Amino acid sequence: MARTLTRRRTARSTESYSPADEPEEANLPDDEEEDERPSRGSRRGNSKRRSDALHTEEERPSRRSRRAPDEDDEDTEPAPKVGGKGWGSYEKTKQATSSFPDDFKxxxxxxxxxFLDPEPFLVYLQHWIERQGKRSWTCLENRCPLCDDAGDKPSQQVLFNVIDFTDPEDPQVKVWRAGPMIADILKNFAKDKKTSPLNRDDLYFSVSKQTKNKKTTYYITPVKERDLLDDWDIEPLTEEELEEFDGKAYDEDILQVNSRTELKTIVRELLND
Known part of the structure; x- marks a missing residue:
């Protein structure tokens, strides 16, 4: 049985649109290499599991690169239940101890x-160097050794905060690292009054990709909130859940930038090969 949904907030809402006005699905080639990072998944649970996993706080936490633990001044409060069994618990604790955000793939x-933001929360240039060990390096843009000395051309990285419903009962905040081709499609959605802003409360997106003859095509299609339950068997997020997920979103602090000296060391390594 579907749960009773609370009234939605409307601060970011704009004019709704009819099926006849809905944009066609976006097909685009993927001509970019993605940095390999671990992905996460968990088994489907009962319908109460998702709401139980989201706790409420007296104040909405500020956006940050890693979520800070809650502080509890109540000495009399019983110890919370922690830990768990199964691969789902393994994946959750793995993300909590990782120095990298979990990427959406x-x-x-x-x-x-x-989407948790109306636009990218971070855009930067990245070098990809084929070598053992660390292979992705943030471009310094100004006097970057990998550009000037190694002659490597960086690629554009466009980062979005998204809630991933791979497991509808246990959605997770992830970072979608898009290249310029995907970013252009999302920009068009963001400029269209029927699908803007991207993080409108009643707006979701279906995302998939197909690879054929070494060419990858992405399919990105808007999904209205009212169609989630019937077409996808997913309950729309409540206002409280949206606030909670927004507090888990990442910011520009996740970007790791190496010093010019460190990048010069990589250049010497490349030139000596």
């Missing part, structure tokens, strides 16, 4: 996502 099966 599209697959051949369509997945629902919800």
């Amino acid at each position: 599209a697959s051949g099966e369509a997945v629902i996502v919800h």
